[in-house]
Amino acid sequence: xxxxxxxxxxxRDWSQADLAGRLEVSRQTVNALETGKxxxxxxxxxxxxxxxxxxxxxxxxxxxx
Amino acid sequence: MSDRSxxxxxxxxxxxxxxxxxxxxxxxxxxxLVIVVLEGVFIDADNLSLWLGIGLAVAPMxxxxxxxxxxxxxxxTFDEFQQKIFTESGLxxxxxxxxxxxxxxxxxxxxxxxxxxMFVVFPFMAMCYSLSLPLVHRRYR
Numbered sequence: 001x002x003x004x005x006x007x008x009x010x011x012r013d014w015s016q017a018d019l020a021g022r023l024e025v026s027r028q029t030v031n032a033l034e035t036g037k038x039x040x041x042x043x044x045x046x047x048x049x050x051x052x053x054x055x056x057x058x059x060x061x062x063x064x065x
Numbered sequence: 066m067s068d069r070s071x072x073x074x075x076x077x078x079x080x081x082x083x084x085x086x087x088x089x090x091x092x093x094x095x096x097x098l099v100i101v102v103l104e105g106v107f108i109d110a111d112n113l114s115l116w117l118g119i120g121l122a123v124a125p126m127x128x129x130x131x132x133x134x135x136x137x138x139x140x141x142t143f144d145e146f147q148q149k150i151f152t153e154s155g156l157x158x159x160x161x162x163x164x165x166x167x168x169x170x171x172x173x174x175x176x177x178x179x180x181x182x183m184f185v186v187f188p189f190m191a192m193c194y195s196l197s198l199p200l201v202h203r204r205y206r
Binding site: 024025026028029031032033037038040041044 | 143144145146147149204205206
């Protein structure tokens, strides 16, 4: 799965640690999400969507899209 | 869409539940060691009734079970990605231990290698876990 986390984070001028704090996960988790090495669970994906005020499909997309 | 005006972003809070769980884990393991040492020093295993012997033999495990319950409690305080790393590392350690212990068991039977105590199995698995954890960690870096 691809995602726009890094772009969305940069738009807000947040560090990975800032985003991790807001999502209540570790910085390493944010890094793994941004690099596409880890796909979040649905609850975490919804939390990310709520944080950025966007629907999940505007943050995450299938590799084939 | 800049958010520079926000106050300092919240950091992941110090996790008191995690600290408490791992404190209890270390307390349980310390208690386990104390019981093992005390039994080794003060109990003469040859002069015990069967049931007393069984009770004393498994007594340290009560502390170990208590410690393990808190270990799991502590692991559950980590986020989902960290738990995935712990799980993958544990499965690798489990797999290596299964292959190694069965291989050694067959060699014992067929080639006559010296009998090893079952006490060897868990420390071996723990060693495998301590090696697999940083490797799995690195994979996701």
